[in-house]
Amino acid sequence: MPLTVQAIIDQLCSSVPPISNTVDILMAGYPDTEVRGIAVSFMPTQQVIERAVASGANLLITHEPLSYSHRHEEKLIENDPIYAPKQKLIEDSGIAIFRYHDYCHRKQPDIIMTGLLAALDWEAHLTEMLPVAAIVELPSMTVSDVAAHVKRKLGMPFLRLTGELSAPCSRVGLLVGYRGGASTAIPLMREHDLDLLIVGEGPEWETPEYIRDAAYQGRSKALLTLGHAESEEPGMRALSVELKQQYKDVPVEFIPIQPIFQIV
Amino acid sequence: MPLTVQAIIDQLCSSVPPISNTVDILMAGYPDTEVRGIAVSFMPTQQVIERAVASGANLLITHEPLSYSHRHEEKLIENDPIYAPKQKLIEDSGIAIFRYHDYCHRKQPDIIMTGLLAALDWEAHLTEMLPVAAIVELPSMTVSDVAAHVKRKLGMPFLRLTGELSAPCSRVGLLVGYRGGASTAIPLMREHDLDLLIVGEGPEWETPEYIRDAAYQGRSKALLTLGHAESEEPGMRALSVELKQQYKDVPVEFIPIQPIFQIV
Numbered sequence: 001m002p003l004t005v006q007a008i009i010d011q012l013c014s015s016v017p018p019i020s021n022t023v024d025i026l027m028a029g030y031p032d033t034e035v036r037g038i039a040v041s042f043m044p045t046q047q048v049i050e051r052a053v054a055s056g057a058n059l060l061i062t063h064e065p066l067s068y069s070h071r072h073e074e075k076l077i078e079n080d081p082i083y084a085p086k087q088k089l090i091e092d093s094g095i096a097i098f099r100y101h102d103y104c105h106r107k108q109p110d111i112i113m114t115g116l117l118a119a120l121d122w123e124a125h126l127t128e129m130l131p132v133a134a135i136v137e138l139p140s141m142t143v144s145d146v147a148a149h150v151k152r153k154l155g156m157p158f159l160r161l162t163g164e165l166s167a168p169c170s171r172v173g174l175l176v177g178y179r180g181g182a183s184t185a186i187p188l189m190r191e192h193d194l195d196l197l198i199v200g201e202g203p204e205w206e207t208p209e210y211i212r213d214a215a216y217q218g219r220s221k222a223l224l225t226l227g228h229a230e231s232e233e234p235g236m237r238a239l240s241v242e243l244k245q246q247y248k249d250v251p252v253e254f255i256p257i258q259p260i261f262q263i264v
Numbered sequence: 265m266p267l268t269v270q271a272i273i274d275q276l277c278s279s280v281p282p283i284s285n286t287v288d289i290l291m292a293g294y295p296d297t298e299v300r301g302i303a304v305s306f307m308p309t310q311q312v313i314e315r316a317v318a319s320g321a322n323l324l325i326t327h328e329p330l331s332y333s334h335r336h337e338e339k340l341i342e343n344d345p346i347y348a349p350k351q352k353l354i355e356d357s358g359i360a361i362f363r364y365h366d367y368c369h370r371k372q373p374d375i376i377m378t379g380l381l382a383a384l385d386w387e388a389h390l391t392e393m394l395p396v397a398a399i400v401e402l403p404s405m406t407v408s409d410v411a412a413h414v415k416r417k418l419g420m421p422f423l424r425l426t427g428e429l430s431a432p433c434s435r436v437g438l439l440v441g442y443r444g445g446a447s448t449a450i451p452l453m454r455e456h457d458l459d460l461l462i463v464g465e466g467p468e469w470e471t472p473e474y475i476r477d478a479a480y481q482g483r484s485k486a487l488l489t490l491g492h493a494e495s496e497e498p499g500m501r502a503l504s505v506e507l508k509q510q511y512k513d514v515p516v517e518f519i520p521i522q523p524i525f526q527i528v
Contacts, residue, residue, distance in 0.1 A: 043469065046477045068446045068474045070467075076450055082478045082485070147528050160525040178467065182332045186340055203334075203442065204465050204492040205307065208524045210332045213310045214346045221346070225525065228468040260472045261424040261489065263527055264411050 003250060005059055005096045006031035013103040022102045027066045029096025035059045038247065040240035041255040042233040044097055046086045048255050053093040055253050060097045063104065063236050112176050115235030120153050133188050134174045143167045143196060143222045150198065156230055158263055162208040163215040163222030169195035176231040182206035198224045200231030229260060267514065269323055269360045270295035277367040286366045291330045293360025299323045302511065304504035305519040306497040308361055310350045312519050317357040319517050324361045327368065327500050376440050379499030384417050397452055398438045407431045407460060407486045414462065420494055422527055426472040427479040427486030433459035440495040446470035462488045464495030493524060
């Protein structure tokens, strides 16, 4: 039986009850296409799609959308001169592109979370895996030590810090992607008595300002903002390894992206 | 007649039709308190409130909320050990704190926008003032030149860049605060044929990814992310100057904040 796009989607979404109004859609291509090669990336940039096509993949699995908006607002890219060549590339190549986001995060454990933990080499320090966060307990060190570790392990040129580099820290909460907002991060920090939050991204006037007040009060509380992609790409890389083990008859390639921000 | 908190709020909100469900509320204190001194800041951090009280001000006007959430979610800070000392400081001092956000942005022109333009010394380059953005046309220069100018004028240690430093640019769109999201920024860039967007903040997978695709296509499109506070603080400073001229019998002080992120 040929391996179809739909068969792979079904496998990815299995073990999770149906999610209504999900953003996990086949953004390009057809469900019954036979898959000859799989590419996995955090983001379907034009460069990533080109690389996927060049590698011979005809199914690209990404965490984020094609059209620069979480809910795939088609109007945003209608007659857009920048989106048009990307659309043409997709049509000319016939590549299928599936977004694996909600089902991925809902799976227990969430590979985006376990992928980050593994990349940080912190699996042995995990004390609690919550639906939206992981709590780790590190040997006592400073925020500066943790920042250096994170940069080295994730190959990142810089991090955004709120709080003090010299603050001691042991109890750390990890919140991937856009979970850095106050409604998730503040109760987590309070209820789990955390010293440090490591997040993807979140509104700047929320959690960072809470940390600013805490640090001003002399408390050892800090926040490291990795960037959305930096926090979730390790999980997508881990997914590509899983797929490689699962589908031995088709090549599976992981395509990394460059940091979206340069500090100038 | 004594100058009350309410009289100043009424004056701030005059010339704008009533906004329903506004976030502009008296977050602390009482409307009929007589104002002895006014402090203005972007953010009511604990340090800012202390400085306002120490300066003798009993009315603090800020752009952002006390409670780390745009819609003032009280539950977020209930029994919170970090918020508690801030609340005690407010109660002990009796300071009134008014949030001037929606009415401020709705006023034409929006002082947050004109304040940024003035701080950048770009008033003469303004070609169009839209309700949510300003379009300026600069003498042709590179993104690198613009970045250096912005850093110098706003006293900023760094900027986040997406795109190329060497890209030429002339037509620039400014979007303060959280207006850097795709739904505002992408149509603006397309419809006004902009080379460069300068924004406060926005979701990382939206506008920055659009710019990434554009730059990959060899187009001279770039994005400078200033930070939410960095983009709006100049406007609050301009407001303090206006208030000083308006209320000559009470002292008016502007209280700046430090950058919320340190790059490490």
